[in-house]
Structure formats: structure tokens, C-alpha cells
Amino acid sequence: MRDAVRRLWPELEWISDASLREATTRCWEIAFERSPLSPEDLEEIPFTLLVPDCPTSFMAHKRCVVHIARRAAEAMREQMGDALSIDLDTVVAGAILADVGKLLEYERIDGNARQSRRGSLLRHPFTGVALAMEAGVPDEVCHIIAAHAAEGDLVRRTTEALIVHHADFMAYLPFKNLAR
Ligand SMILES: [Fe+2]
Numbered sequence: 001m002r003d004a005v006r007r008l009w010p011e012l013e014w015i016s017d018a019s020l021r022e023a024t025t026r027c028w029e030i031a032f033e034r035s036p037l038s039p040e041d042l043e044e045i046p047f048t049l050l051v052p053d054c055p056t057s058f059m060a061h062k063r064c065v066v067h068i069a070r071r072a073a074e075a076m077r078e079q080m081g082d083a084l085s086i087d088l089d090t091v092v093a094g095a096i097l098a099d100v101g102k103l104l105e106y107e108r109i110d111g112n113a114r115q116s117r118r119g120s121l122l123r124h125p126f127t128g129v130a131l132a133m134e135a136g137v138p139d140e141v142c143h144i145i146a147a148h149a150a151e152g153d154l155v156r157r158t159t160e161a162l163i164v165h166h167a168d169f170m171a172y173l174p175f176k177n178l179a180r
Contacts, residue, residue: 100124
């Protein structure tokens with residue numbers, strides 16, 4: 001499973017801290033051990049169930065969010081580095097893990113992904129944090145998982161969490177418009 005996770009996420013190599021890279025990889029491994037979904041499924045299922053006939057796969061969307069978040073963080077560091085401290089490893093790990101809980105939120109019936117009973121009770125920000133804490137992911141990154149979606153609107157997000165939150169919504173809201 002470790003090799004499959006590395007194939008899904010070449011961006012794991014962007015995490016320079018070895019222990020954070022290990023915990024982030026381990027978290028995805030644990031998620032697949034508990035999930036009805038396989039790594040191959042993630043290349044096929046839509047990234048959201050909120051857009052009918054969504055044309056983009058889970059992995060295409062999630063990797064796009066990681067790339068946006070990293071470039072945004074780099075630009076902010078270049079332009080405002082003296083005024084704002086941004087930890088790139090935290091941004092990348094948080095973006096890679098933001099939706100890991102969806103592996104426990106979805107089930108696959110007749111080839112189609114849908115929200116499970118557990119998923120309706122515990123959306124992926126909650127299950128994602130549970131998986132990440134079990135894998136030894138640090139609190140700064142768990143915070144990004146917890147606060148990346150609408151649930152986080154009640155949370156005072158860190159700078160790194162704000163970057164991942166906006167990257168996620170940049171890559172989501174245009175698809176939501178398609179559904180109108
Ligand atoms: Fe999400």
C-alpha cells in the first residue's frame with residue numbers, strides 16, 4: 001500500500017521534514033486500510049458529490065489543490081516574507097491530507113460513490129483528524145484538516161490553513177457554478 005500511496009501522491013516528496021512526510025504517508029495508508037475505496041477508485045470517482053456528473057476525479061482535484069496551495073504559499077513568502085511566517089511543509093502536508101477523511105465518508109455502491117451513514121454523521125474534516133492523529137500528524141497540520149471546509153468557518157484559521165482553505169475553494173467553486 002505504501003507504494004500505491006507514493007504513486008498517488010508524488011507531492012509527498014515536497015515535504016522536506018522526514019518525520020512529517022512519514023506521518024502524512026502513514027495517514028493515507030491507514031485510511032486505505034479502513035476504506036471501501038482503493039487507490040484506483042480515487043482516479044475514477046468524482047471529487048465531490050455536490051456537483052452532479054462532476055467531470056473531475058478525486059485525485060485530479062486533490063493534487064490541483066496541493067499545487068495551488070504550494071505556489072500561493074511560495075508567492076506570499078516571496079512578497080511578504082518579512083511580515084508573515086509561513087511553513088511550507090505544513091501547507092503541503094495539510095493540503096495532501098485535507099480530504100483523507102473522505103475515504104471514510106464515502107462508500108461505493110454499484111460502482112458509484114455515495115456518502116455513507118458514517119459520512120453523514122462525521123464528515124471528512126472530523127474523520128480526517130482522527131486518522132491523522134493516529135498517524136502522528138502534528139497539530140498544526142490536523143488544524144488544516146479540521147478547518148479546511150465550511151466547518152472551519154467558526155475557527156480562527158492559521159495562515160497555512162487559510163491558504164489551503166482558499167486553494168480548495170478556488171478549485172471547487174467553479175465546478176459548483178457548472179451545476180447551475
Ligand atoms: Fe474537503
